Amino acid sequence: xxxxxxxxxxxxxxxxxxxxxxxxxxxxxxxxxxxxxxxxxxxxxxxxxxxxxxxxxxxxxxxxxxxxxxxxxxxxxxxxxxxxxxxxxxxxxxxxxxxxxxxxxxxxxxxxxxxxxxxxxxxxxxxxxxxxxxxxxxxxxxxxxxxxxxxxxxxxxxxxxxxxxxxxxxxxxxxxxxxxxxxxxxxxxxxxxxxxxxxxxxxxxxxxxxxxxxxxxxxxxxxxxxxxxxxxxxxxxxxxxxxxxxxxxxxxxxxxxxxxxxxxxxxxxxxxxxxxxxxxxxxxxxxxxxxxxxxxxxxxxxxxxxxxxxxxxxxxxxxxxxxxxxxxxxxxxxxxxxxxxxxxxxxxxxxxxxxxxxxxxxxxxxxxx
Amino acid sequence: xxxxxxxxxxxxxxxxxxxxxxxxxxxxxxxxxxxxxxxxxxxxxxxxxxxxxxxxxxxxxxxxxxxxxxxxxxxxxxxxxxxxxxxxxxxxxxxxxxxxxxxxxxxxxxxxxxxxxxxxxxxxx
Numbered sequence: 001x002x003x004x005x006x007x008x009x010x011x012x013x014x015x016x017x018x019x020x021x022x023x024x025x026x027x028x029x030x031x032x033x034x035x036x037x038x039x040x041x042x043x044x045x046x047x048x049x050x051x052x053x054x055x056x057x058x059x060x061x062x063x064x065x066x067x068x069x070x071x072x073x074x075x076x077x078x079x080x081x082x083x084x085x086x087x088x089x090x091x092x093x094x095x096x097x098x099x100x101x102x103x104x105x106x107x108x109x110x111x112x113x114x115x116x117x118x119x120x121x122x123x124x125x126x127x128x129x130x131x132x133x134x135x136x137x138x139x140x141x142x143x144x145x146x147x148x149x150x151x152x153x154x155x156x157x158x159x160x161x162x163x164x165x166x167x168x169x170x171x172x173x174x175x176x177x178x179x180x181x182x183x184x185x186x187x188x189x190x191x192x193x194x195x196x197x198x199x200x201x202x203x204x205x206x207x208x209x210x211x212x213x214x215x216x217x218x219x220x221x222x223x224x225x226x227x228x229x230x231x232x233x234x235x236x237x238x239x240x241x242x243x244x245x246x247x248x249x250x251x252x253x254x255x256x257x258x259x260x261x262x263x264x265x266x267x268x269x270x271x272x273x274x275x276x277x278x279x280x281x282x283x284x285x286x287x288x289x290x291x292x293x294x295x296x297x298x299x300x301x302x303x304x305x306x307x308x309x310x311x312x313x314x315x316x317x318x319x320x321x322x323x324x325x326x327x328x329x330x331x332x333x334x335x336x337x338x339x340x341x342x343x344x345x346x347x348x349x350x351x352x353x354x355x356x357x358x359x360x361x362x363x364x365x366x367x368x369x
Numbered sequence: 370x371x372x373x374x375x376x377x378x379x380x381x382x383x384x385x386x387x388x389x390x391x392x393x394x395x396x397x398x399x400x401x402x403x404x405x406x407x408x409x410x411x412x413x414x415x416x417x418x419x420x421x422x423x424x425x426x427x428x429x430x431x432x433x434x435x436x437x438x439x440x441x442x443x444x445x446x447x448x449x450x451x452x453x454x455x456x457x458x459x460x461x462x463x464x465x466x467x468x469x470x471x472x473x474x475x476x477x478x479x480x481x482x483x484x485x486x487x488x489x490x491x492x493x494x
Contacts, residue, residue, distance in 0.1 A: 020405075036431040037406040230405075230431055299409050299429055321408035321431055328409070350427070350434075 008053035009146045009211040017226055025118035027054040029229055036230035040323040043197055043235055047152035048227035049218045056120025056142040057205065058113040058127065064134040065109040072130050072271060073103065074254050076264035080105040085177040085192060087262055089254050090123060095272030095279070096250035097257070099123050100242055104179045104192060112179070112190070114203070115142075116244045130271075146211035150224065151201030151235075158222035159191070159202050162214050167191075171202075185210025196232065198239025198364055237330060238322050240291065240362025246302050247289065247317040247331055255279040256333065258289035258361065287314065288336045291361040292345065293329035296354035300330050300347045307346040307353060313338035316347060324364055329356070370399055371488065373464050378487035379479060381438040384464065387474070394440060395468045396428065399491050401460045404430040410453045412469060418444045421479035425470065441479040443472035 005028040014021060019030035030051065032039060042048055060069060069077045075088035085104035089097055099119040104112040115123045124140040131138060150159050160168050167182040171191055174180065179192040187207035195201035206214060218224045233243070242248055248257045255263065255276050263276055278284040294300060300319035305312055314334030321328050332345075339345050339358050346353040376384045382400035386393040401407065409429035419425045424436040425445070449468050452459055459467045482490065 031432070032405060035406050037408075234431065297409070298411075299434075301434075321406075321429075 006054070008051055009208040010051045010053065010215050013212055013215055014051065014226075019226070019228060022229075024229060025054060025116075027117060029054060030226070031230045032228040033226045036228070036234060037321075037323045039225065039227045039231035040234050042225050043152045043199060043227055043231065044324055045153070047150065047154040047158045047222065047224040048197075048231070049158065049215065049224045050149040050151070050227045050229075050232055051147075051215065052117075052149050052203070052232075053146040053208075053211065054117035055147050056113075056115040056117060056123060056140070057145045057147075058115060058120070058124055059106075059110070059139040059141055060113060060127070060136060061110040061139070062134075062136040063109060064136045065111055068131060068134040068136045069103065069111060070267055070270060071134075072127065073101075074259075074263045074270065074272075074276070075103070076267040077103060077105065077111070078267065079264075082107055083178055083180060084175075085179055085194065087177075087259075089259065089262065090126060091254065091270070091272035091276070092250055093271050094250075095253040095255075095275035097244065097248045097252060097254065098126050098250065099244055100248070100259075102177075102192075102194060104190075106179070106181075112205075118245060144208075145205045146208050148204045148206065148211070148214065148218075149195055149197075149201065149232075150204060150218065151195045151197040151199045151227075152224075153200060154223050155199070155201040158218055158224040159204070161217050161221045162204070163191075185213055196239075196241055197235040198241075198362065199235075234320055234323055237318050237320055238324055238362065238364035240331075240364075243318060247333075252333065253279055253286065256287045256289065286336055287333045289317070289331055289333055289361075290339065290358045291329065291331055291363050292347075292356045292358050293325070293327050293363070294347070294354065294356045295344070296356070298347070298349045298352070298354040299328045300332075300349065300354075300356065305348045306332055306334060306356075307348065308339055308343070311338075313345070319347075322363060329359075329363055331361075370402075370491075372397065372399075372484040374484045376464065376484065377440070377481040378484065379438065379440045379481060380487075380490055383438060383440050385440045385481065390474050391446070392441065392443060392472045392474050393468045394470050394472060395463055396437065397487070398460075398463045400435075401463055404428065404433070404435065406431050407456045407459055410456060410459075410469075412448045412450070412453060413445050415445050415448055418442075418475070421476070437469065439472075439479065440481060441472075441474060442476040443474045445470055446473050447471035
């Protein structure tokens with residue numbers, strides 16, 4: 001089984017750190033080193049570094065790049081200046097999610113798309129299938145980049161270990177979601193001020209050859225600890241970020257998933273627009289994503305059914321023990337009018353109905369900006 | 370990893386301390402290490418009876434839920450509610466303070482193995 005899994009440039013390093021490695025999206029990835037809860041807390045209190053090299057990177061360029069992206073994404077890329085990024089999604093014509101992603105404008109008609117690891121081949125094939133009437137080049141560079149996420153209150157100090165003083169000064173001028181080109185290990189790299197944890201942090205794209213030294217330097221010369229995918233999941237869940245495959249897929253719309261703020265109807269036509277508009281205006285029955293915290297003992301997990309007044313109203317999309325809140329909770333997709341803020345709902349946990357409460361998203365307030 | 374020799378074990382990673390017609394049951398340090406951070410424990414009620422091999426409770430880590438299996442047939446006489454509220458103490462002392470249930474033995478009809486056999490068993494993992 002293990003031979004068919006892809007490994008990152010840091011695989012040997014993870015093994016030397018005694019990481020527990022598991023299959024994830026076709027990759028062999030560290031799920032934990034010291035322990036999920038300890039790692040989670042370290043990110044919130046100090047700094048963690050994550051190997052996220054399995055994520056995908058696709059470059060879209062050419063005379064029609066902006067026009068193309070306006071059509072195949074929900075957000076408005078014309079609002080991006082050079083060096084700015086935005087959260088977005090690739091919708092199907094039926095307003096489902098092909099993927100969620102971050103798009104950065106690197107320059108005029110040149111964009112970097114950072115996509116989910118499990119979807120990078122699918123997203124590339126999708127973009128290629130949509131580009132016929134546009135003069136655009138779609139380049140799947142996922143195999144060419146390693147990626148590290150450096151997250152936490154001390155992440156700026158940690159990142160400084162990797163950069164020249166000059167590049168460090170440019171990093172200090174980054175607004176949230178901005179990206180700059182730098183050098184790491186003597187090779188071209190990018191630093192974006194963004195993250196998936198709800199803490200101040202950076203996502204760093206770098207050459208495979210530079211990645212092992214960069215990771216080691218971070219661990220040796222800063223307070224950063226290595227963090228696995230287990231804590232990555234508990235951190236993002238607290239912060240209210242979506243996980244493709246859990247919270248949404250091609251049967252869920254961006255309106256239902258709670259990212260209507262990223263859908264810009266005034267930018268012109270785009271895939272799935274008519275359905276999303278109808279959902280937003282309440283003309284089409286739809287679901288909504290809510291956050292919840294358990295009131296009874298028990299841990300809600302993906303797929304568990306949700307009931308109110310004896311009627312099934314939805315399903316848990318993501319659920320876990322939440323180390324910062326020291327409670328269990330998660331996110332659920334429920335019938336739009338079935339339960340409002342503060343409503344009590346029941347989660348079916350292995351045959352027993354346990355009480356939970358609908359609360360405001362996010363469960364934990366991000367300090368990213 | 371070594372295991373207390375005065376205990377018996379199951380291939381589901383429970384241990385049992387037998388004392389005449391009574392037993393004390395918990396899970397091994399190996400199982401706890403495999404689980405990682407334990408975040409939830411569901412234990413049965415006093416007075417309930419369980420057959421050998423049946424599920425008497427569940428133990429949850431951040432990522433998984435595992436069933437707890439009865440090493441023999443018996444009736445629950447005591448439940449360690451204290452440890453359910455202090456899960457970090459479980460990994461610290463799995464064989465003494467970390468006991469999960471006490472039972473009145475009705476039938477010794479489970480498959481129990483010695484510490485040495487358990488050690489060999491997990492080495493095959």
